[in-house]
Amino acid sequence: METVNDEKPRVILTEHKVVENFPQGPTVYDDHFDAKYFKKKLQIVVIRRNNTDMEFDLIGIQHFLANTFRRLMLSEVPTMAIDKVHVLNNTSIIQDEVLAHRLGLIPLKADPRLFQSVADVNEAPTEKNTLEFELKVKCSHNREISKKESSRAEDIYKNSNVYSKQIKWVPIGSQRSRFNESDVGPIHQDILIAKMRPGHELDLKLFATKSNGKDHAKFSPVATAFYRLLPDIKIVKPVEGEAAFRLQKCFSQGVISVRKENDRQYAVVNESHARYDTGCRNVFRYDDLKDSVVMSKIQDHFIFTIESVGALPPDAIFREALSVLKAKCSALLTELNV
Amino acid sequence: MSVSQIADFSHGTSKTFVFQNEGHTLGNALKGIISSYPNVQFCGYTVPHPAENQMHLRIQMFKGQAIDALKKGLADLIQVCDITLDKFDEAVVSFNTADK
Numbered sequence: 001m002e003t004v005n006d007e008k009p010r011v012i013l014t015e016h017k018v019v020e021n022f023p024q025g026p027t028v029y030d031d032h033f034d035a036k037y038f039k040k041k042l043q044i045v046v047i048r049r050n051n052t053d054m055e056f057d058l059i060g061i062q063h064f065l066a067n068t069f070r071r072l073m074l075s076e077v078p079t080m081a082i083d084k085v086h087v088l089n090n091t092s093i094i095q096d097e098v099l100a101h102r103l104g105l106i107p108l109k110a111d112p113r114l115f116q117s118v119a120d121v122n123e124a125p126t127e128k129n130t131l132e133f134e135l136k137v138k139c140s141h142n143r144e145i146s147k148k149e150s151s152r153a154e155d156i157y158k159n160s161n162v163y164s165k166q167i168k169w170v171p172i173g174s175q176r177s178r179f180n181e182s183d184v185g186p187i188h189q190d191i192l193i194a195k196m197r198p199g200h201e202l203d204l205k206l207f208a209t210k211s212n213g214k215d216h217a218k219f220s221p222v223a224t225a226f227y228r229l230l231p232d233i234k235i236v237k238p239v240e241g242e243a244a245f246r247l248q249k250c251f252s253q254g255v256i257s258v259r260k261e262n263d264r265q266y267a268v269v270n271e272s273h274a275r276y277d278t279g280c281r282n283v284f285r286y287d288d289l290k291d292s293v294v295m296s297k298i299q300d301h302f303i304f305t306i307e308s309v310g311a312l313p314p315d316a317i318f319r320e321a322l323s324v325l326k327a328k329c330s331a332l333l334t335e336l337n338v
Numbered sequence: 339m340s341v342s343q344i345a346d347f348s349h350g351t352s353k354t355f356v357f358q359n360e361g362h363t364l365g366n367a368l369k370g371i372i373s374s375y376p377n378v379q380f381c382g383y384t385v386p387h388p389a390e391n392q393m394h395l396r397i398q399m400f401k402g403q404a405i406d407a408l409k410k411g412l413a414d415l416i417q418v419c420d421i422t423l424d425k426f427d428e429a430v431v432s433f434n435t436a437d438k
Contacts, residue, residue, distance in 0.1 A: 033374040035417040044425045046433035056429065064370035065418060071363040315430050319423060326419040328364060332341055332357075333412045336405065 010232065013295040015284040027300065047303075054314035057230070058302040066227055066302045072321035073225040075213035078117065079311045080110040080131060082208045083216075089203035094194045099204075103135075104218050106164050106191055107309045108208055110184040112221075113320075115210045125207055127173035131184055133206040134168045139196035157198055164191035167206065187310040221317050223307040230301035231277040237292035239267040247289055250282040275303060343405075344394075353397055353404035360393045361385055368395060371418075372411040377402050 009027040012019045031037060041060035048055045058066055085100040094102075108131070116129045125132070139159045153160045164186040171179070194202065213220035233255065239247050244267035248256040254273035258265055279297070284290045306314040344354040357364065365383035373381035380398040397404040 031374070032376055033371045033414055035414055035421065038418060039421045042421060042425055044422075044429040046429045049430070049433060056426075062370060064366050068363055068367040069422075076363065315426070318426060322419045322423045322426075325364075325367075326416050328360075329412045329415045329419070333409060333416070335341055336409055336412070 008232075008301075009299040010296040011229075011299060013279060013281060013297070015281065015290070021296065049315065051313055052308045052310060054304075054306045054308075054318075056304050058227070058304055060300050061302065062300070063302075066304075068325065069318070069321055070225055070227060070304075072325055073222055073306065073317055074220055076324045077221045077312075077317055077320045078210050078212040079112045079219050079221045079309070080108050080115060080208045080210050081216075081218045082106060082108070082133070082206045083211070084207040084209070086205040086207075087203075088205065089201055092194050092196045092200040092202055099194065099202075102193060103204075103206060104216070106167075106193075107187045107311060108184065109182070109187050109311060110179075110208065112210050112311060114178075117210045125172070125209075127175050129209060130172065131175070131208040132170040132172055133185070133208065134170050135162070135166060135193075135202055135204040135206060136168075137162050137166055137196070138201045139198050141198050157196075160196055161192060162194040162196065162202060163189065164193060165189035166193075170205075221309060221312050221320075222314075223309055225304070225306045225317070227302040227304045229297040229299060230275055230303055231279055232296045232298055233269050233274050233277060234294045234296075235267060235269060235292060236294055239289065239292050241265055243267075243289060246286060247283065247293070250286075250289070251280065252277045350403045350405065351399045351401070353408075355395045355397070355404075355408060357393045357395065359391050361391070362393075365393045365395060367415060368408075368411050371414050372397060372407050375407055375410065378407055381407075 007023050007025055009023060010021050012021050038061075043057075043059040045057045045059070046054070047057065058069075082103045085096075085103055087096045087100070090096055090099065092099075110131055115131075118125070118129045137159050139157055142156055142158050145155050150156060167186055169181045169185055196202070211219045233251070235247075244256075244258045244265055247267045248258060250256075252273075254270055255277045256267050257270045259268050277295075279295065281295070283293050283295075304318075306317055308314045308317055312320065340358045340360075342356045342358075344356060346352060346354070362383075362385060365385065369381050369383045372378055377400050378397065379400050381396065383393055383395045385393050395408070397407050399407060
C-alpha cells in the first residue's frame, strides 16, 4: 500500500478501509493546547460567498473545535420566528394547531441582533422582544368572472390561496420608526399557507419571538451548516491513452483532466476542482488503475459550507456562533472565579 | 447557578463538574482542550440523561487542582473564539478585495 510523506496529517482511502497516515513531525493533534500555537497554525480562506451561501476553509484546527462551531451554528445562534398564534377566527379546513405550526416555519427577515429573548413567557410582549403580525383573509366568489370563462379555482374565487405575502406587520410602540415592513416580514412572498373556498375565513394574530435551534428547529439560522475534509488525489504512476479517460470517469466531474501533449494523452489532477471530489472509490474496480492513484483526505483541513435561511448573512452566522461560545465561557469563568 | 461540583475525597485533584443547560457542544470542546494539558490524567464528559438538560465534566489531575484546569480550559476556549474571529474577518476582507 502506498503512503504519503509530507507534513500533513491525512487518512488514505484504500479499497476496503481507511488508513491513518500521520507525518513524522508534529501536527495539531499531538500537541498540548496552546493559544499561541493555535494562532500560528490556524488559517482561514474564503472560497465563495453571497447573501445566502458561503464556503470557507478552516485549516490547522482540531476536529472537536470544527464540530463545536458547526453545532453552534445549527442550534445556538438565535433568530426570530412566529411562536404564538392567536386564532380569532378560523373556518378553513386546516386545523388551528396545524396552521399555527405552518406559520411558525415561515422564515422571517427580521435581524435577531436587534431583539432580546423573551425572559418570562407569562409576561406581556414588548417592542424589544416581539414582532406582531396579522393575517386576515376571507374567501368569496369572484363576481367579475362568469363560470363559462374559466373553471380554475384561482379565477372563480377570491383569496382561494393564502400566501405568506398576505401577512401584515403590526408595529408595537416605536417599532414603526425603527424598522420597515420589508425588513421584518416573511423572506419569501409565495409560501402557500392555506387553501380556502367561499365562506372560509382566517383572522389571526401572530407573535414572533427570538430563540435558538435548541428550542425548536424553526429558530435555526441555517438550512444546513456542514464541513468536509479536503480530499487530496495524487497520480503516482502516469496514466495514458484510453486509461486516462477511464480514470477521469472514476472521479467526480472536473477532478481529473486529460492533457494532450504532441501525440500523447495523459491524466492530471485538476487542482481547483479536486476539493469537490466525493471520495468515490471506483478506481478500485480496475486492476490496471488502482495502483496509479493515492486518494487521501487532510485531517486538519475543513471545508465549511454555510447555507443561510436568509435572516442573517452566512458570515454573520459564523461570527454570532463564535460570540455565543465566548459569552458562554466568559459567564462560566466569572461564576467560577467568584 | 449554572455550574456546580460533586463532593469527593481527593482534595480537589479530581472533580466532577455539573453544568446546567449545557450539552455536547460545550462538553466536547472543553474535553478536547483540557485533556491535552500535560498535568491532566483524564478528562471526559457525559450527558447523563437526554431529557435532563445538564452535562457532567470529569477532570482528574496528576498534580494541581482540577478547577484550575477547568478555568484554563474556559480561558483557552475564549482565546480560540477571539483568534478565529480575527482570522475570519481578515479572510472575508481579503476575499472581498480580491473579488473587486
